[in-house]
Amino acid sequence: MNTTSLSTCIKEFSKKNAAELSTQFTLLTLLLTQVGIAYTRPFILSLAAIGLLSSRLCKHPLLWFSLFLLTGFRVFDQWPMADNHAYLLALWCLTFFLTSYRESSTRILANNARILIGLVFLLASFQKISAADYMNGTFFRYLFLTDDRFEDFAVLFGNISYQQIDDARKLLDAYLFSPTLFHGEIVPISVEFNLLVMLATWWNVLDQIIVACCFLSPTNSLLYKHRDFVLLVFCITTYAVAPVPGFAWLLISMALAQSEPKSHIQISYFITFFIVLFYYQIHWTTLLVDFFQLG
Amino acid sequence: MKNNITIKYTLSYLPILLFLLISGHHFYLVHNHQLSPWLGGGYGMFSTTDYGPSRFIKVVTLNNDIIQEEIEIPEHLSQLSKQVRSLPDNKNITNLAIKLENYLAINQHSAPFIRVEIWKTDYDSETLKPSYQKLNALDYKTSY
Numbered sequence: 001m002n003t004t005s006l007s008t009c010i011k012e013f014s015k016k017n018a019a020e021l022s023t024q025f026t027l028l029t030l031l032l033t034q035v036g037i038a039y040t041r042p043f044i045l046s047l048a049a050i051g052l053l054s055s056r057l058c059k060h061p062l063l064w065f066s067l068f069l070l071t072g073f074r075v076f077d078q079w080p081m082a083d084n085h086a087y088l089l090a091l092w093c094l095t096f097f098l099t100s101y102r103e104s105s106t107r108i109l110a111n112n113a114r115i116l117i118g119l120v121f122l123l124a125s126f127q128k129i130s131a132a133d134y135m136n137g138t139f140f141r142y143l144f145l146t147d148d149r150f151e152d153f154a155v156l157f158g159n160i161s162y163q164q165i166d167d168a169r170k171l172l173d174a175y176l177f178s179p180t181l182f183h184g185e186i187v188p189i190s191v192e193f194n195l196l197v198m199l200a201t202w203w204n205v206l207d208q209i210i211v212a213c214c215f216l217s218p219t220n221s222l223l224y225k226h227r228d229f230v231l232l233v234f235c236i237t238t239y240a241v242a243p244v245p246g247f248a249w250l251l252i253s254m255a256l257a258q259s260e261p262k263s264h265i266q267i268s269y270f271i272t273f274f275i276v277l278f279y280y281q282i283h284w285t286t287l288l289v290d291f292f293q294l295g
Numbered sequence: 296m297k298n299n300i301t302i303k304y305t306l307s308y309l310p311i312l313l314f315l316l317i318s319g320h321h322f323y324l325v326h327n328h329q330l331s332p333w334l335g336g337g338y339g340m341f342s343t344t345d346y347g348p349s350r351f352i353k354v355v356t357l358n359n360d361i362i363q364e365e366i367e368i369p370e371h372l373s374q375l376s377k378q379v380r381s382l383p384d385n386k387n388i389t390n391l392a393i394k395l396e397n398y399l400a401i402n403q404h405s406a407p408f409i410r411v412e413i414w415k416t417d418y419d420s421e422t423l424k425p426s427y428q429k430l431n432a433l434d435y436k437t438s439y
Contacts, residue, residue, distance in 0.1 A: 084339075098309060111308070124339070127337065130346075131342045138344060139341070139343060142423060145423070185420070192396050
């Protein structure tokens with residue numbers, strides 16, 4: 001692809017309005033995340049594919065009402081185990097349905113997107129601050145040692161080995177069977193590991209507070225103007241480690257609906273959407289652990 | 296006319312209203328029915344160790360308040376067991392107890408009572424040494 005065709009692509013992308021981009025990315029999110037149970041998934045996937053292939057049908061109220069019902073059904077069917085973004089996805093489909101036949105739909109869609117994103121981050125940061133075991137580092141200390149999905153990251157940056165992680169898990173099990181006996185120290189002694197726990201704890205909560213403040217600030221305030229930038233930083237950093245691409249794609253799809261009508265912001269969201277896809281498919285922490293022969 | 300405008304305006308922001316209702320419901324369940332803060336639409340994921348792997352269920356059969364035996368939850372009830380660990384209210388626990396009674400009956404076991412206890416693990420902030428706290432318990436009277 002030469003420079004001319006790339007700039008043509010960017011121009012074509014810039015011509016689309018925010019609502020149109022958001023619609024397409026939401027449908028793409030539905031296709032990539034394959035939500036729902038065996039009985040509803042084929043319908044969700046078919047509707048998402050039809051919406052992506054037809055520019056007329058992608059704005060049709062019936063398509064969005066059906067997607068709202070199908071994604072909402074997952075929440076009821078899996079109650080209370082559905083992921084939090086399952087609720088948000090259903091509400092976002094409802095937003096598309098409610099705005100699909102309104103004159104001022106773009107503004108309403110943008111307002112809903114901005115406030116919903118702000119509330120998600122407000123709640124997420126509140127839950128962290130109010131939890132008894134988050135701010136003191138217990139949560140990340142436990143997560144890095146017990147969750148398979150984070151062990152490569154812990155080995156890469158925490159200067160601990162897979163053997164120490166295995167030992168920690170065995171000790172936790174041993175305490176479960178005989179809690180009064182001393183079985184050994186669970187947490188490996190490593191300055192880097194403690195630093196990693198502290199950094200993860202503070203970075204996550206501060207990042208989320210900033211995103212919440214920016215999205216819920218009055219329009220034209222300084223914080224409000226930087227909302228897209230802080231959300232992009234959140235997505236690029238958090239989803240490099242957290243294996244929840246569906247949430248990232250949904251946030252990006254929603255953020256596009258409320259983004260400033262500037263092509264560089266929309267293109268940044270576009271690129272971030274695919275960066276998350278790469279994070280999901282290519283386990284960079286595993287590659288680096290192998291490359292440096294750690295663990 | 297004015298009413299119509301109000302309804303249209305409210306409908307436009309219905310997703311936000313529903314979001315607030317769902318999160319209110321989440322906090323109610325967390326505080327009154329021990330719902331795991333990770334679940335229920337309150338966006339408490341990655342905020343606490345109080346979720347699936349840190350919660351466990353203990354099941355025993357009872358006869359005249361004396362423990363007869365500990366029952367291991369069978370594989371086919373693992374989904375229900377996850378549900379009970381996530382939201383250990385009396386309704387969910389009773390549901391699990393009924394299923395366990397059927398399972399015991401099929402395997403020629405019976406007892407007048409099935410006791411189901413749901414526990415959570417608290418971890419020491421420095422050493423992660425666990426301690427255990429009972430969240431809810433129920434003695435279910437079987438048809439034995």
